[in-house]
Amino acid sequence: MAVDKSRPGKNRPVEAGKAGKGGAKRGKAAQAEAPESAAKTPRGRRRVPATRSTKLANRAVKDLLDFGSRQDFEDATRGFVAALDPVIIPGPGGRAAWDMEAYRFIEGDAPDTVNPSLWRQAKLNTISGLFTIHPRIHQVRGHDVSNMTLVAGDTGWIIIDPLLTVETAAASLEFANKHLGKRPVRAIIYTHSHADHFGGVRGVVDESDVRQGRVPILAPDGFMQYAVSENVLAGNAMNRRALYQFGGMLEPSPTGHVCCGLGKALARGTISLIAPTDIVARTGEKRVLDGVEIEFQMANGSEAPAEFMFYFPEFKAICASEVTSHNMHNVLAPRGAEVRNALHWSKYIDETLTLFGSHAELLFASHHWPTWGTANVTAFLARQRDLYRFIHDETLRLVNHGLNMGEIAETIQLPAGLAHDFTCRGYYGTLHHNVKAVYQFYLGWWDGNPATYYQLPRAESGKRMVLAMGGAERVLTEGRRAFAEGDYRWAAEIVNHLVFAEPANAPARALQADILEQIGFQAESGIWRNIFLTGAHELRAGVDRSRAVSTYGPDVLAAMGIDTLLDFLGVKFNSERAGGLQAVVVLHFSDSGETYALEAGNGVLNNSKGRMPRDPDVTLKVTKPAFFRLLGRQATLQALVAEGALSISGRAEVLRALFDLLDEFDPMFELVAPRRNSSVSTKSGSS
Numbered sequence: 256m257a258v259d260k261s262r263p264g265k266n267r268p269v270e271a272g273k274a275g276k277g278g279a280k281r282g283k284a285a286q287a288e289a290p291e292s293a294a295k296t297p298r299g300r301r302r303v304p305a306t307r308s309t310k311l312a313n314r315a316v317k318d319l320l321d322f323g324s325r326q327d328f329e330d331a332t333r334g335f336v337a338a339l340d341p342v343i344i345p346g347p348g349g350r351a352a353w354d355m356e357a358y359r360f361i362e363g364d365a366p367d368t369v370n371p372s373l374w375r376q377a378k379l380n381t382i383s384g385l386f387t388i389h390p391r392i393h394q395v396r397g398h399d400v401s402n403m404t405l406v407a408g409d410t411g412w413i414i415i416d417p418l419l420t421v422e423t424a425a426a427s428l429e430f431a432n433k434h435l436g437k438r439p440v441r442a443i444i445y446t447h448s449h450a451d452h453f454g455g456v457r458g459v460v461d462e463s464d465v466r467q468g469r470v471p472i473l474a475p476d477g478f479m480q481y482a483v484s485e486n487v488l489a490g491n492a493m494n495r496r497a498l499y500q501f502g503g504m505l506e507p508s509p510t511g512h513v514c515c516g517l518g519k520a521l522a523r524g525t526i527s528l529i530a531p532t533d534i535v536a537r538t539g540e541k542r543v544l545d546g547v548e549i550e551f552q553m554a555n556g557s558e559a560p561a562e563f564m565f566y567f568p569e570f571k572a573i574c575a576s577e578v579t580s581h582n583m584h585n586v587l588a589p590r591g592a593e594v595r596n597a598l599h600w601s602k603y604i605d606e607t608l609t610l611f612g613s614h615a616e617l618l619f620a621s622h623h624w625p626t627w628g629t630a631n632v633t634a635f636l637a638r639q640r641d642l643y644r645f646i647h648d649e650t651l652r653l654v655n656h657g658l659n660m661g662e663i664a665e666t667i668q669l670p671a672g673l674a675h676d677f678t679c680r681g682y683y684g685t686l687h688h689n690v691k692a693v694y695q696f697y698l699g700w701w702d703g704n705p706a707t708y709y710q711l712p713r714a715e716s717g718k719r720m721v722l723a724m725g726g727a728e729r730v731l732t733e734g735r736r737a738f739a740e741g742d743y744r745w746a747a748e749i750v751n752h753l754v755f756a757e758p759a760n761a762p763a764r765a766l767q768a769d770i771l772e773q774i775g776f777q778a779e780s781g782i783w784r785n786i787f788l789t790g791a792h793e794l795r796a797g798v799d800r801s802r803a804v805s806t807y808g809p810d811v812l813a814a815m816g817i818d819t820l821l822d823f824l825g826v827k828f829n830s831e832r833a834g835g836l837q838a839v840v841v842l843h844f845s846d847s848g849e850t851y852a853l854e855a856g857n858g859v860l861n862n863s864k865g866r867m868p869r870d871p872d873v874t875l876k877v878t879k880p881a882f883f884r885l886l887g888r889q890a891t892l893q894a895l896v897a898e899g900a901l902s903i904s905g906r907a908e909v910l911r912a913l914f915d916l917l918d919e920f921d922p923m924f925e926l927v928a929p930r931r932n933s934s935v936s937t938k939s940g941s942s
C-alpha cells in the first residue's frame with residue numbers, strides 16, 4: 256500500500272471537520288465576512304452565502320481529486336433503458352414519495368456553497384432510471400436512497416432489495432415490467448436488516464403468495480430480530496437524529512439538500528415488512544431461485560448486524576449488498592447506532608475477494624452503480640477492504656501511542672492510494688467520525704484524563720464559560736471575530752456555550768446558525784452537510800414539530816417480539832415518579848400462550864418470561880395486537896375489555912398506576928439548544 260504523508264494537509268480542506276484552518280489568509284478574509292453582510296431569507300432571518308473562507312476551501316478541493324475522470328459517470332449510465340418523466344413517484348396524502356425533479360439544479364460546476372467533491376457525488380446520485388447491467392440483471396436506481404435489482408429467472412423476477420417504501424417499490428417494479436416485459440415476482444432477497452432494503456416489500460408481492468409458499472423471501476440469519484429491534488430501545492432519539500443525518504427538513508437547493516452521499520434522499524412513504532421464509536446462516540450455502548443458482552457469503556456484523564453478500568456463478572456477478580459502496584460508509588452512523596466492527600468489515604471484503612474475486616465480471620450493490628470487468632472488480636474490492644482496514648488499524652496504532660479520540664481524528668489521513676479514489680471518499684461516513692467510532696468500539700468515550708471524566712453538563716459549563724469570558728457580549732465579539740476569520744470550529748465551540756447559557760439570546764443563535772451553515776457548505780460528506788445545515792435551520796426557525804417521524808409502521812410493530820416490547824416499557828418507566836411503588840402484574844397472551852411477569856420495584860420494571868408469581872396484584876389476559884393498541888394509546892383498557900380482547904382479574908387500579916408511569920417521549924427534542932419545558936432535570940453536580 257503506497258503511503259504518502261509527505262504533505263500534511265493535502266487532503267484536509269475537504270472534510271468538514273477541518274473548517275476553520277484559515278491560516279495566513281485570515282486577515283484578508285476578515286474584511287468581507289462579517290455576518291452583517293448577510294442576505295435575508297424568506298423568513299426574514301439572515302442567511303450568509305458562502306464566505307470567502309468557504310469559497311477558498313471549496314475551490315481548493317478542485318485540485319485534490321481527478322475531476323476529469325469520467326469512469327463513474329460511464330458506469331452510472333451504462334445500460335440505461337429508460338427513466339420516468341418526470342422522476343416523481345406519488346406518495347401518501349398527495350405528497351410525492353419521491354421527487355428527483357427537485358434536484359435538477361445539480362448540473363455544471365459546483366456552486367460556492369457546496370463542496371465540489373460532494374457536488375460530483377450528488378450529480379452521480381441524481382442519475383436515475385432503469386438500467387440493464389447484465390443480460391439477466393437489471394437495476395432501478397435513483398427511485399429511493401437504495402437500489403432495487405431485478406434478476407431474470409426462468410419464469411419471473413428475483414427481486415433484490417425492494418427499497419424503503421411501498422410506493423417507490425411498486426412504481427419501480429411497474430416501470431421495469433413496462434420496459435422489460437411483464438414478469439411475475441418469483442422470489443425476494445433482503446440483503447440486510449436496514450429498512451431501505453425491505454420496507455417496500457408490499458409494493459412488489461402479495462403477502463398471501465409468500466404465506467402459501469409461492470414466493471420465497473430470503474434473508475440473512477438474525478434478519479427479523481435486527482429489522483424490528485435495532486431501533487426500538489433508543490428509537491426516539493435515533494429518529495430525531497436521523498432527521499439531521501438525512502436532512503429531511505432541508506429543501507433541495509444549492510444552499511440546502513444536495514444528497515446523502517449514499518443516495519439522493521430517503522423516500523417518504525409507507526414502510527412495510529413481510530417476514531422472510533428462508534434464512535441463510537452459513538457462508539457457502541446455495542439456493543436455486545427460479546432456475547438461478549446463488550452462492551451466499553455471510554457478512555453479519557459488518558455494515559449491518561444481519562447481512563449477506565452473494566454470487567451468481569452463471570452470470571459471474573457479485574451482489575455486494577451494502578458491504579461495499581462508492582463511498583466511505585459509516586463505522587458509526589451519526590443518527591446513533593451500535594458501533595460497527597471495521598476489522599470484521601474489512602475481513603469480509605477480503606473473503607469476497609478470495610471466494611469470488613478471481614472470476615467475477617460484474618459487481619453490483621444495494622446503493623450506487625455497478626463495476627464491470629474482473630480487474631476493476633478486484634481492484635474495487637481491494638480498496639474497499641483496505642479502507643476499513645486502514646480506519647481500524649491506524650486508529651489503534653495511534654491509540655497505542657496515547658492519542659485520544661479527537662487527536663486521532665485530527666491527525667489521521669488516508670494513504671494516497673485510497674485518498675485519491677472517489678469510492679473511498681467520505682461522502683457518507685467520514686474519516687473524522689469513523690476513527691472516533693473505532694476508538695469508542697475499543698475504549699469508550701473517555702480519553703483517560705480524569706479532568707474530562709467528571710465534567711459539568713453543557714448548560715452549566717456554558718453559563719460558567721460565558722462568565723469566565725467576560726459575559727455574553729464578549730463571547731459574541733469573539734464569535735464574530737472567529738467567524739470573520741473563517742475559524743468556524745472554534746467559533747461554533749464558544750458560541751455554543753452562549754446558546755446553552757442563554758437559549759433566548761437571538762444574536763447568539765443567529766451567529767451560531769451562520770457558523771454551522773459555513774461548516775455545512777464545506778462538508779464533503781452529504782450527511783455532515785445535512786447535519787450542520789439542519790442545525791442552522793433549527794437555530795433560525797426553531798423546531799418544526801410537524802416534522803416528527805416514526806419508523807414503525809404496523810408491520811414492524813406486529814413483528815416485534817414481546818420481549819423487545821416489554822424491555823421498551825422498562826425504558827419508558829419513570830423511576831422518579833414511581834417512588835417506592837411495588838407491583839406485580841401477570842401478562843398472559845391468549846394468542847401465543849406466552850406468560851410474562853412484570854415486576855415493578857426499586858424504580859425499575861422487570862419482565863420475566865414464563866415466571867408465575869405467587870401473589871400477583873393483577874392478571875391481564877390479552878392478545879398481542881390488543882396489547883400493542885393499548886400501549887400505542889389506540890385503545891383504552893375499557894374499550895378492549897368491551898370488545899373481548901382483554902380481561903383483567905385482580906386490582907385494575909395497579910395496572911392503571913403502572914401505565915401512568917410510562918413516559919411519552921418528545922420526538923422533536925432540542926439538539927442545538929437546551930431542552931425546553933422538559934420534566935427531566937439534569938443533575939448538575941456541585942455549583
Ligand SMILES: [Zn+2]
Nearest residue numbers: 401449451577
Ligand atoms: Zn442501505
